Amino acid sequence: MKKNQPRFLPDRRSFLKGFSLVLGSTAFGFPFFSFGSCQKGGGSGTPAENPGAPGGQGTAKKLGIALVGLGNYSENQLAPALQETQHCYLAGIVTGTPSKIDRWKARYNLPDKNIYNYQNFDQIANNPDIDVVYIVLPNSMHAEYTIRAARAKKHVICEKPMATTVEDAQRMLEACRQNNVHLSIGYRLHFEPFNKRVMELGQKQVFGKVQSIEARNGFDITRSNPNVWRLDKELAGGGPLMDMGIYCVQGACYTLGKPPVAVTARFGEVTHKDYFDEVEQSISWQMEFADGVIAHCSTSYAENQSLLAGKAEKGWWRVEPAFWYSGKKGETSQGKMDLPEVYEQVLQMDAQALSFKNNQTSIVPGEMGLRDVKILLAIYESARNNGKRVPIS
């Protein structure tokens, strides 16, 4: 049984860490994934037309973001990125660890009135400095804090995976709808040039019809402390599939611009029983798409891997590493992918803030998060049932 105490993952940090430059990106969104807005009544109208909504003071205003959960991702990626964003800025923090407050206040010049804990968090409703709440907590806590943020009438960015159950994800969407706020997921790779190039190659059939996809993602958690929430089933909802495999699910879906119709899966062998007594060590699965394309995927907490590749009628592509924050490399059957390295979180949060300001559905909406939770849980269902084919409803 793992203890629920917060810990850093130094190995993962050094593994994923890198320096990124903001160089801009080409405009290629997620055209085949068009959802209704989380906003009641569709996504029309500007903030000026809806002055009661967060961010409704004109599009020039930078939206104030409050980070909820000041762990590794907030501290090392999101807060530094918010120093470079054009449409939003770090306005506040929500933390259960008082010892972090002075450091964050000093580093980011945060006023006391914009600092909350988990108990007084709901008072954020009365704070006009905060337009957006960004949930960066262990996975099973995403639902509670998204719903509380929505009730406080704040737009929400929620980290992946959106939730650990379909019911939670649906409750989150409903809370945002009822409170007339937008919900977007922290899917940073939709704003990253190499992954956007894969979307273009696959969805626009640059090399003809896609025939197969391969995706792998993982890191070695067994070199760090085992008492981490990622190995706690209740907090994480599962093992590497929920944390790292979700990138493969995303990668396969955005290569083709559509969700799968069915999945089959198998758990891998457990070689580190002291780490994996609650969640899987590894899992491999196939995603079957309507036109017969199969995506072969795997994820592991005992191996470093990061690949997204595809084969089409007249060519192929391979991005490796595909999912790290930086250092991506890509190649197609026509040669090296010559694409810039960007600060993904800057582009992601700016795009999300802009969509909130313009009252438009983000290209990574809560509905996409719900779709992915359904796929992840179907993969587990198949693995628990000896690889039976599980249709995606």
Ligand code: NAD
């Ligand atoms: P972390 O362990 O470094 O931080 C978790 C934070 O939650 C800590 O500040 C901790 O104090 C707080 N917390 C509150 N209640 C807790 C509890 N009961 N147990 C443990 N911690 C508790 O984790 P992280 O790597 O920052 O991940 C946080 C979320 O961000 C996860 O959902 C993860 O999937 C997501 N994430 C996304 C990316 C990305 O690239 N999009 C990268 C890393 C993490």
